[in-house]
Amino acid sequence: xxxxxxxxxxxxxxxxxxxxxxxxxxxxxxxxxxxxxxxxxxxxxxxxxxxxxxxxxxxxxxxxxxxxxxxxxxxxxxxxxxxxxxxxxxxxxxxxxxxxxxxxxxxxxxxxxxxxxxxxxxx
Numbered sequence: 001x002x003x004x005x006x007x008x009x010x011x012x013x014x015x016x017x018x019x020x021x022x023x024x025x026x027x028x029x030x031x032x033x034x035x036x037x038x039x040x041x042x043x044x045x046x047x048x049x050x051x052x053x054x055x056x057x058x059x060x061x062x063x064x065x066x067x068x069x070x071x072x073x074x075x076x077x078x079x080x081x082x083x084x085x086x087x088x089x090x091x092x093x094x095x096x097x098x099x100x101x102x103x104x105x106x107x108x109x110x111x112x113x114x115x116x117x118x119x120x121x122x123x
Contacts, residue, residue, distance in 0.1 A: 026072040027051035028121030030087065033061035039077055040064060043121035051121070068101075074120035076101035080110025094118050 040058030075089030086105025105113035
């Protein structure tokens, strides 16, 4: 009887911890302050709104505004030498997100665009 109870306890714990991973956050975001050229990012949040609020808070400036959010993926922010930004999110890897943000920067008129921030929030 003791082994059977142990089995059911372990099964219950497995189910509990696997549910926690479902509840664990897969949302992330990136925010940017144009005035101070600072950014903030977040990952691992349970909702889009929580991820955005955290990224804006981590950016730490009154004019910080979220630029991209993503779920169970990666996002990036790129900036050109002329100050033009590009951003994108929802990619499987950091490099895919950085490439997409750099392309968006160039599409927006950016010159010599480079990724300046990235984050991944895989669940």
